[in-house]
Amino acid sequence: MTSTLTLTPARDDLIQSRNFIGGHWCEGADGRTFAVVDPADDSVIVPVVDSSGADAKAAVDAASAAFPAWRDAPARQRAQLIKRWHASIVEHQEDLARIISREQGKPLAEARGEVLYAASYVEWFAEEAVRAYGDVIPAPVDGRRMTVVKEPVGVVAAVTPWNFPAAMIARKIAPALAAGCTVVCKPAEDTPLTSLALLRLAQEAGLPAGTLNIVTASRETTPAVVGQWLKDPRVRKITFTGSTPVGKHLARESADTLKKLSLELGGNAPFIVFEDADLDAAVAGLMTAKFRNGGQTCVSPNRVFVHGAVHDAFVAKLAERMAKLTVGPATRPDALIGPMINARAVDKILRHIEDALDKGGRLVFGSTRGLGQLGPNFVSPALITGATTEMALAHEETFGPVVPVFRFGSEAEVIEIANATPYGLASYFYSNDIDRVWRVAAALESGIVAVNEGAFASEAAPFGGVKDSGYGREGSRYGLDEYMHTKYVCQGNLKR
Ligand code: NAD
Secondary structure, rough: EEOOOOOOHHHHOOOOOEEEEHHHHHHOOEEEEEEEEOOOOOOOEEEEOOHHHHHEEEEHHHHHHHHHHHHHHHHHHHHHHHHHHHHHHHOOOHHHHHHHHHHHHOOOOHHHHHHHHHHHHHHHHHHHHOOOOEEEEEEEEOOOEEEEEEEOOOEEEEEEEOOOOOOHHHHHHHHHHHHHEEEEOOOOOOOOHHHHHHHHHHHHHHHOOOEEEEOOOOOOOHHHHHHHHHHHOOEEEEEEEEOHHHHHHHHHHHHHOOOEEEEOOOEEEEEEEEOOOOOOHHHHHHHHHHHHHHHHHOOOOEEOOOOOOOOOHHHHHHHHHOOOOOOOOOOOOOOOOOOOOOOHHHHHHHHHHHHHHHHOOOOEOOOEEEEEOOOOOOOOOOOOOOOOOOOOHHHHHHOOOOEEEEEEEEEEHHHHHOOOOOEOEEEEEEOOOOHHHHHHHHOOOEEEEEEOOOOOOOOOEOOOOOEOEEEEEOOOOOHHHHEEEEEEEEOHHHHH
């Protein structure tokens, strides 16, 4: 089954199905393609290039050739081009949102929000491009001038996931270009169309040929494509967002060429509601944090811990709110939760629910089966009480609209359980005790702590994790450094 994707008539060219290398849209060397499908009904949207190692190498050839001129361009000039790209993304918000919704499944309103979120990183780094300051160090000995300059690392390879097809790639490409690097990228096989459209807009904005290149690849050929970049010494940095096992694989396989790495990996976020919390605010925060993109976000609360004194009241309020969540395809204006990305995702979610019920959990709301009447990849939001650390959902990212509630008795106990995971991306807690706020924020082992807040993401703040959630930060003033190295210039006395 195939289906059409309707855009602003004049902008059908935003649906690209070929690679973009060295300023040209081109077929793959092997002539193979793979289908991009709509997760709402598994219909084929369009076939795109299934690249090979040869295509990946051609992309690096182009990025490598373009690097010296882009590196040496005045920062203001780079900033202006990135700003033009930003303006074009904002101008085409609606078309981009339709592409996102179609290939990824999130409701259109959320997809529009994602476009602006992606654009905010592009704007931020256009502004940061002119602020890659170095340092002058007071020399500890006579006769020396000691300075520090920041330089772009070189060719950057970006590999991105499917859950935020615009934001994840924008927040890698924008800082890389701002720093003076050139880029090769490979979007997730489920959602390449958004990335291709973004590159089309970058091309229009006037980015020089070769500065930005993209190859698409299926699940089967991805290891060969990315593998080509891992072994190529000209690629100086890998920036990756995705699962922890793949992130570790990239770290191992890039060791021989000692590349710089940024790894934004999986999470297992705790969401803690203390007995002194504002319960209505906590329920509202959880609804925002948990159900964005149907729970398919790396910072989605995966484990909800509620103090025994407020447990029943919290669960009752939450169940009431969850009952109002409408599930449906992105085309339904009232849909708040779209389809999950594919059958594997649905299987994992249903397995987690069944395992929790087998181990004594109670299903307060939801279903142990998918919502087949809507389409193959729809599931109901689910609320499970009596969650315990024996359950799979306590250890694995569910990546779906499932809320397991654990009951706890003391602050020390909940901090220990919250930290008892190899992951450390985001944590949330609700409390109105100021001493506790600082104590718990310090004790939680994660790169991000949200206090009395369900939506913290911002281009102005550093996003990233600790432990198995990876390293490196995206966004903020720290984000530019990830694409630069530090050169120390020591000047001795000149001969007079
Ligand atoms: P994934 O690791 O399966 O895929 C991510 C990317 O890696 C895709 O482009 C994929 O094609 C590629 N890939 C897969 N196998 C590869 C291999 N052997 N060699 C090279 N590349 C390979 O992850 P996913 O399922 O697409 O995304 C979901 C995961 O991403 C979740 O774990 C989520 O928490 C994480 N995530 C993290 C962040 C963050 O900022 N920390 C943001 C979004 C998603």
